[in-house]
Amino acid sequence: MSESKRYFLDISYKGTRFHGWQIQENAFTVQEALEAGLSTYFRTPISVMGSGRTDTGVHASMQICHFDTEQEIDREKFIRAINGILPKDISINSIREVKADAHARFSAKSRSYDYRMILQKSPFVEDYVWRHYFNPDISRMNEAAKILLEHTDFECFSKVHTAVKHFRCEIKSAHWEQKDGELQFHITANRFLRGMVRAIVGTLVDIGLGKMEPEEMHQIIESRDRKKAGKSAPACGLFFSRIEYSEDIYLD
Known part of the structure; x- marks a missing residue:
């Protein structure tokens, strides 16, 4: 089995139709849409942790989140494919591998x-x-x-x-x-x-x-x-x- 690696995603989103970043019951959120898209791409459940929460209707020109996977990633192919899967109001701008203990929220300066x-x-x-x-x-x-x-x-x-x-x-x-x-x-x-x-x-x-x-x-x-x-x-x-x-x- 391959060793799990951690990645930071730099994403942008228009928050108009989302009930904020964080997953919650009976509401459509950015985190929910992103996890669904990543899970579709990797064909296995993927969870993400964001650098911070945004409220209903708030946008992000830059939001960082991290996720872990054992699968190898062709970055150019990944970004092109995942942006095709995600809703039009969310985009992945870049992906970078980080240390295993790096945390999108707690490592932020x-x-x-x-x-x-x-x-x-x-x-x-x-x-x-x-x-x-x-x-x-x-x-x-x-x-x-x-x-x-x-x-x-x-x-x-x-x-x-x-x-x-x-x-x-x-x-x-x-x-x-x-x-x-x-x-x-x-x-x-x-x-x-x-x-x-x-x-x-x-x-x-x-x-x-x-x-x-x-x-x-x-x-x-x-x-x-x-x-x-x-x-x-x-x-x-x-x-x-x-x-x-x-x-x-x-x-x-």
Whole structure:
């Protein structure tokens, strides 16, 4: 019998019709579709572990997951074939062999999300952006975003009743920019809480619209109360965009 090998898959997906990443009863998820496709290709049950969960309607321009198999893989043939099997809203971008103890979730050094807003109606991107009707002040939002880096407990931005041991995250960068006719928010951290990025975006937009002052971000975070923060931004504008690993986990 051949020795089992572990592989990292770099995948992208449009989250519009999926109920998030993680398999759950009575709902169609990305993980379910991916495992079904891999199991069809290898003709044996295959399970995958993702680097992080995305909620219903959230997209991923980059998601990493790992799986194990004893079968030899012709990578070019595999990518062509598996993309033919998977639904049109999921694509496999690359596959790399990793060390046996490498883990898509626990080996990750950082994760990044992008959030996209537009201020003018566009029928071509409506599934991927938050169409906003008012123009928030990007300088005020960036002033408030800098405050995120001064804190580590983000319970105020977490969904309630979530099964986590703590609410500490190390935010490494967070900023807004105007790009390609959009307002885009970029944030990188070692980990994220459920619903955290959308709650942050909603709060920052409120600040950009003058509903709160930038320095109030301190009080919101220190309150540890979800009700003190703004409403969550719509899922359609959020993209899981990057995961970083140490290069020494890769075998190719």
